[in-house]
Amino acid sequence: MRRQIFRTDVVSAAWAALVLATGVSWWLGADHGLGAGDAAVAGVLAIGFAKAWVVGRWFMDLRAAPLWLRRCFDAWVGGSGIAVCVLSLAI
């Protein structure tokens, strides 16, 4: 079972990257990181959107989906990500 789930392929690599990014976010957000206040907050939010993009691209099979669907998803990640990160710095 474990061999079936954890393989040396891009999906397992995406999972490992998500776990690693979760650890980095926690470390930064728990005030052990750069200690840069708003910049650290915007950083952990940007990491969150980057993780969401990885889930869409590699888990939701969007890499093999029609271009219009990939563009819709990318536009959501990019648009929401920029809006949330900018707002976290501005307000």
Next chain:
Amino acid sequence: MSTATESRQAERRIPGEAGLWAFILLDLVVFTVFFVTVLHYRGEAPAAFAAGQAELHGGLAVINTLFLVTGSLVVVRAVEAARSGAVLAARRCLTAAIATGCGFLAVKGLEYAFLLSEGYSIHDGTFYLCYFAFTGVHLVHVVVATAVLLFMRRALRAGSSPAPRLPLLEGGAAYWHMVDLLWLILFPLLYLSA
């Protein structure tokens, strides 16, 4: 358009049903409104948000993140197994994914129980309003996603071809992954943004 480009476009296909993707994209936009709402209230009461976040059990949220991310990996393996006709392997993977969904629900229940026993509720200011309302809406999504995985597992019968069920499996998997990715943003927004 060249023949090679036409061929590549023909090979590309929507995972699951197109209608489900309209729902997924709409749900993503609705959650963007939630994210902006949290930031708006955080801007109005930064001290209350910082104090509220300090009371949350962030370690439990990290465990829940690992549950959902690992559940997503296992769901991908279930769809892969079903595509190759390995019904039993797909069912085993779905059982494991259902376990991660149940794990998330149990840990979230524990987290709510801790907060309520410490005297915090949805009525204790805008931070707790945002926290309980938006994690609650997401929790309902996790319940639905786990039920969908149960339905998918039931749809895969031993000894029969999984091919007719593939659109259902791919659509259900896409819904699970959407629930996972929304949590990946809610987690830093509610637990790490003060």
